[in-house]
Amino acid sequence: MKIIYISIFLLCSIVYSQSSGTVSYSFHTVNILEDAKKPQTKDFAKKNIDIANQQVFNLTFNKTKTQFVQIESLTPVSDFDQKLGNVARAGFTSHDIFSDFANGRQVEIMSDGTLVESKNEDLKWEITADTKEIGGYLCYKAILKVPFTNRYGESKVKEAIAYFAPSLPFSLGPKKFYGLPGLILELIESHKTFVVSKIKLSDQELEIDFPKGKTISKEDYEKRLESSMGGVILSKKREKDKNSQSNAIPKKALLN
Template identity: 30%
Template sequence: MKKIILLTLLLSTSMFSQNFTGKATYKTHQKLDLKVSTSKGAPNSDIQKKLHAQLMKHFQKTYTLYFNKSASTYKQNQELSSPQVQTDGIQIRIGGSGGGTDVLYKNVADKEYINKTEVSGKRFLIKDTLENFDWNLTGETKNIGNYTCYKAIKTRKEIRTLTSMTDGETEEKEEEVTIETVAWYTPDIPVSNGPKLFWGLPGLILEVQDGKQTIVCTEIVLNPSEKIEIVAPKKGKKVTQEKFDKIMEEHTKEMMERFKNRRKSKDGNSLHIEIQG
């Protein structure tokens, strides 16, 4: 197994003063259940394997968390990547928000967050209250790089909508699922912060397993030489998380309609693609 190396600076005991800053790099991985079939026969295993490999690569992203004692920004690192996945004449456009232009600001002291994101060229500022995760702290430990980390877990129930399309007909199924979140945090870095919207533990979160997504810290620099400024984004249409979720729901329906109108390949075969993640 390849070892994760965390780069740290050897600092004095005053490194966690009020002016303390740091940056942490995280990599994401996503498990996918991908089903591809055509209306004329059984699933093509070669196409399925190629699509699965390309989609897995698409969901492998790198982010940087800039943080101080009370606030942070979380940004995707710039990468030369296409928002489309294409193989053997099959093209999938990955819907969603602004990706590399997003900025997630968290203020753990005020228990609020502001997420700057874009949808179809429209910029939004999602401002809302941080969730109280109500973590269950365990005594289990493991080392991540040079840090001793402690395990915390929580569960939640949510309604998921699975959308599939066969011969132009869209079918939606709702199901209640239980999601377990496992976080590994280190008290050696006493900030109640972490990647994405995760927070609320007595130390920086270095790893998260949230359902089928895994987020792992690969590098930490404490009090870096370059100046770190943590500023809340200000430009965009202000909405709550609930309002933005409704906007995204409508956006997804529009994307499905567009896909429906262009569903048939040149030889007349219709395609059924189902992605569960």
């Protein structure tokens, strides 16, 4: 493991003349609701997954800022298709995210247009010895434990897997993932994958403009979301508890 860290450090100490760039990522996921009992649920999930799998995102960066935004389609879409696209982004891909590393702040444009501001986190990656080649670049595998809240309101932890290229010494990646000694070329979260499709570096400083408007904190937005979804979460938790009780072995059976 020490050899890996030393080699990565040496590669990242190289000073690139390019201080800006744009990295394009394609997206792929599978239909996790394939076995849904209700046909309308299955059809709705498939439609959203089809939309998500067509979405492409650009990570644009300069010396201090980044923006991770969806590339808008040149083909006009209806309001209904636009809403489906927003649902697909909320459920599968990503909102538009802007990061200012010099000031340690991040702004995310949510599906409802709310600007949510938060601090850049110190991500605790575990770099492994596993490697693979992506687009001609040797990439190392890194793992990150990500805490989240499930649909029952329970606190859980999932893994995010990143493959980063030390030969591209930009500590950046898709969505809110960064902090590795090399550009993330592939990101895997459960059944969802972002993979690089194009890299364009520039020796000119690219402009990155943060969205203008009133922002709210991540904590305040989550409280607002919890209050609006509280009844739904509580209902699902009760449903889970009920199913758990119905599947439990009766006490009489234990005595026999």
